[in-house]
Amino acid sequence: MIKCIKCHQVDYVQKAGIIRGKQRYLCKSCQYHFTIPEPISKSRNPHHQVTIxxxxxxxxxxxxxxxxxxxxxxxxHEGTRQMVLDLAKQLEYxxxxxxxxxxxxxxxxIGIIVPEFRHYFFPAFIIGAQSVLSKAGYNVMICQSDECYETEVANVKALMSSRVDGFLVSVTSQTNNFDHFKTVMxxxxxMVFFNRICPELETPQVVVDDYHGAFMAVEHLIEQGYKRIAHLAGPSSLQLSKNRKQGYLDAIQKHNLTIDNELIIDFDLTEEKARIYANHLLSLPNPPDAIFAINDPTAIEVMILAKSKGIKIPEELGVVGFSNDPVSTIIEPQLTTISQPIGEMGKLSASILIKALEEKIIRNERHQLLTELIVRGSSVRE
Amino acid sequence: MIKCIKCHQVDYVQKAGIIRGKQRYLCKSCQYHFTIPEPISKSRNPHHQVTIxxxxxxxxxxxxxxxxxxxxxxxxHEGTRQMVLDLAKQLEYxxxxxxxxxxxxxxxxIGIIVPEFRHYFFPAFIIGAQSVLSKAGYNVMICQSDECYETEVANVKALMSSRVDGFLVSVTSQTNNFDHFKTVMxxxxxMVFFNRICPELETPQVVVDDYHGAFMAVEHLIEQGYKRIAHLAGPSSLQLSKNRKQGYLDAIQKHNLTIDNELIIDFDLTEEKARIYANHLLSLPNPPDAIFAINDPTAIEVMILAKSKGIKIPEELGVVGFSNDPVSTIIEPQLTTISQPIGEMGKLSASILIKALEEKIIRNERHQLLTELIVRGSSVRE
DNA sequence: ATCAGTTTTGGGAAAGTTCCCGATAGTTTT
DNA sequence: AAAACTATCGGGAACTTTCCCAAAACTGAT
Known part of the structure; x- marks a missing residue:
């Protein structure tokens, strides 16, 4: 007596032809077609994954x-489908x-290349991007370029040889040559560039309104009565450095303050250089009374240094950063900063990439998200 | 006249048989065998990758x-090898x-599963692991379980269906059931577990000396004269919580202080719960004069809360954390903490995994790295 | 039962690589 | 010159999946 492998009834099962040398059955009760499965896992090699x-x-x-x-x-046939699906489940295919x-x-x-992920920005971006990508069935491979051009080139090469389907990239502060990306193109x-983009490449870009953010930051300092505002700027190779610096310059000019080139310092975004140049600024014969830093880690370095020198924040020195890193609420006084929707950037970048992948049309749009001024203690004097 | 494609000389080239219908040549000058290459990239499809x-x-x-x-x-044949290698390079095979x-x-x-990577610990671990793994030719896929058991199960499933060769895992604080890892085994x-291990699974483990670290932390507080020391502890599902708590208990007993269960609170390691329980402790009728927190983010929450309540650190409240997160030097006063060699943990875990992968023998050793007490302002009163 | 028409299935090639085994060509020995 | 040997190379299967095309099975209608 044959028992239906689905409804387990015995009385309704009848033969339904022979297939591939095996007797096939049909259960008239539940209309289920089946063959008697082989006794499974007869000393199966655990390394052998079940195949179709x-x-x-x-x-x-x-x-x-x-x-x-x-x-x-x-x-x-619906019966066949069920049969296959059930066995697949049973054997964990x-x-x-x-x-x-x-x-x-x-x-x-998808390959993601970022300069680092010790600070807040890039991990937060990756979390956002990953949430969209994994929902769409994509895996993610993350590479750090360590702010080093050669490493970035090596990362591109490695991800290419892993045959990733697409790239999410934020370049290093050293990257002036884009040949490695041209190979990809x-x-x-x-490829979608975000945050630190590549102006000469025709790809989609996701950025924030760096210019306006910087302008707001500096205007805020001016409104608080600061007159000699320095800017610790990023390298001119990065578009965002240029934009933020322009925002800084325009805000100063709008309010008829004088631009002092001595107070504008480009550096490579490393923490040690931040410390060195912050020290340089604060040791000037005519030091600034406020510093707008290109990002929060730099602003934090400024604050730590100023405090160690006994310079009072915000009374003697106003400080504003950029990106609203959580540490900005831990330092004392809390850091005034420009917030950017980092998670959104990640999600947006990911969905643009997915669209490019699935519709095969790449629109080289520039997406610009909005920034917001967040005023905290480091820049407010009564 | 045929020109050698290697040394570009003309006079030394002679025919050297016909191979696959193509004339083959040998340059007597440089001993290089070659055929005349086809004109390459005749309207090549950019999607067609070069194959052997x-x-x-x-x-x-x-x-x-x-x-x-x-x-x-x-x-x-050495000549053939060169010929192939050269063409492979030329065509970017x-x-x-x-x-x-x-x-x-x-x-x-390699699949890496971590509870989160917003804080310092896990990114730092991943950086260390990745440096070893990529040197050995492995790629890395990173998943966050978000401290959620179901997500962790889904992560394992996703990485399994991506057919990763090995796992590096730190479990969530909720993980009590280990069936998903048993499937992997x-x-x-x-699989190598690190930091938050899985005691009931026979796998290699990489941890630090949590017990001794906690013991040092609490003994230090006692030596500083603190008498009513609270402990914000992790969930008992995690081995490291148990070990750190035992270190806390033993230090207290060694110095003949009384253990007050009111001062020992287990929580799920989220920041909001940290805040709630810190507040609870500081609002007790007989509040603690020091808090040993399971990790630095928790200790930071304690400090922020205490400062907002006007409680003076370290005079009225001593605080010690665990892991030497960089924020611990940013908060004021700086946080006393237990440092652990995070990068080393990553490198060690990776190399154990590689060895298991390549030598096919898995030694289920437990590797315990050393911790160190770093005394800073949050726990030192004159 | 036969036919056409539809539904359902099987066979086999393709993707790019590695590796075993057999086949050449070339060299040395008798 | 024949035999034995080595150095070098080619053929083809295997890994797992998808998909095209052809083959089989079934459905009704005559």
Whole structure:
């Protein structure tokens, strides 16, 4: 007596042809087609992952049918589909992404290249991007360039040889040559630049309104009565440095203060250089009474140094940063800063990339998100 | 007249047989074998990556020979090897990792699962691990479980279906059931647990001496004259919580102070709960005069709260954290903490995993690195 | 039962690589 | 010159999946 493997009833099962040398049955009660499964896991090699061929052999059907059943293809008998799906579940079948990728020439993996992820910005960005990407079935590979051009080139090469389907990139402060990205573009692999973009490359870009953020920051300082405002700026290779500096300059000019080039220092965004130049500024014969720093880590360095020198913040020195890093609320006084929607940037960048990947059309749009001034203790004097 | 494609001389080139229908030449000057390469990139599809078959056709040899030449296999003519290597370079051949992986059943990818990476610890660990892994030719896929058990299970599933070769895992504070990891072990995929380990699983573990670190921290507070020392502890599901708490208890007992269970609070390591319980402790009728927090973010929350209540640190409240997060030097007063060699943990975990992967023997050793007490302002009263 | 028409299935090639085994060519020995 | 040997190379299977095309099975209608 044959028992239906689905409803477990015995009385309704009848033979329904022979398939691949195996007797096939149909349960008239639940309308379920099946063959008697082989006793499974007969000393199975644990390293052998179940394949569609295993499923096919087990069920006495062809691998094409199994493939179609799993893929939900249309012209497949409903009973067969169920049979395959059930066995797949039972044997914990997982499709082999390698075989699929080899055939489709895709890896479903996105490469992300960032200068670092010790501070708040890039991890927060990655979290945002990853949430969108993994929902769309993409995996993520993260590389740090360590603010080093050569490492960035190596990262691109490594991710290319891993055959990632697309890139999310924020360049190093050293990157002046973009040949490594041009290689990527030649192979028509979609790339989205964010935060630190690449102006000469025709790719989608996701940035914030750096100019306006910087302008707000400096105007705020001026309104608080600061007159000699310095700017610790990023390297001119980065578009965002240029934009923030322009915002700084325009705010100063708008309010008829004088621009003193001695108070504007470009540096490479490392913490030690931040410390050195902050020290330089505060030791000037005619030191600034406020500093607008290109980012929060730099502003924090300024504050720590000023406090160690006994300079009172905000009375003797106003400080404003950029990006609203959580440490800005831990330092005392709390740091006034420009907040940017980092998580949103990540999500937006990811969805632009996905669209480029799936619709094969890349619109080289520049997306600019809004910044906001957050006033805290480091810049407010009564 | 044929020109040698290597030394570019004309006079020394002679015919050297016909291979695959193509004339082959030998330059008597530089001893270089070659065929005249086809004119390359005749309207090549940019999506078509160069394969060994392309190289073989171009050179008029078989793909087996190309494969062996590239792999540095022994029984291959030196001239042929050079020829293949040169063309591969010229055409920017990159081996297809998908095809290789499909054949070898390996992806050369390691999955890392961490509860979060907003704070310092996990990014720093990942940086250390990645440096070793990428040097050994492995890629890395990072997943955040967000301190959520279900997400952790989903992460394991996702990484398994991506066919990662190995795992580096630090579990969530909720993880009490380890079935998802047992699935991994059943398939004999190597796993190394770090920091937040899994005591009931037979895998290599990399931890620090949590007990001794906590003991040092609390003994230091006692030596500074604090008498009513509270402990904001982690959930008892985590081994490290238990170890640190035991260190706390033993230090108190050693110095003949009384243990007050009112002063010991387990929580889930979220920041909001940290704030709530810190507030609870500081509002007790008989409040503690010091708090040893399970980690630095918690200690920071304590300090911020205490400062907002006007409680003087370290005079009225001593605070010690654990892990030497960089913020601990930014807050004022600076936070006394226990430092652990995070980068080393990452490197060690990675190299244990690589060894397991390459030597196929997994030694389930427990590696315990040393901690160090770093005394700063938050716990020192004159 | 036969036919056409539809539904469902199987066979086999393709993707890029590695590796075993057998086949050449070339060299040395008798 | 024949035999034995080595150095070098080619052929083809295997890994897993998808998809096209052809083949089989089924459905009704005659």
């Amino acid at each position: 061929i295993d499923l096919a052999n087990e069920l006495g059907i062809s691998k094409s049918t199994v493939s179609r059943a799993l893929r939900g293809h249309s012209d497949i 997982e499709p082999n992404p390698l075989a699929h990728g080899l055939l489709k020439n895709r890896t479903n993996t 030649r192979k028509e692999i979609p | 078959i392309d190289l073989a056709n171009e050179l008029g040899i078989s793909k087996s020979t190309v494969s062996r030449a590239l792999r540095g296999h022994s029984d291959i 990159e081996p297809n990792p998908l095809a290789h992986g499909l054949l070898k059943n390996r992806t050369n990818t 059943r398939k004999e995929i190597p």
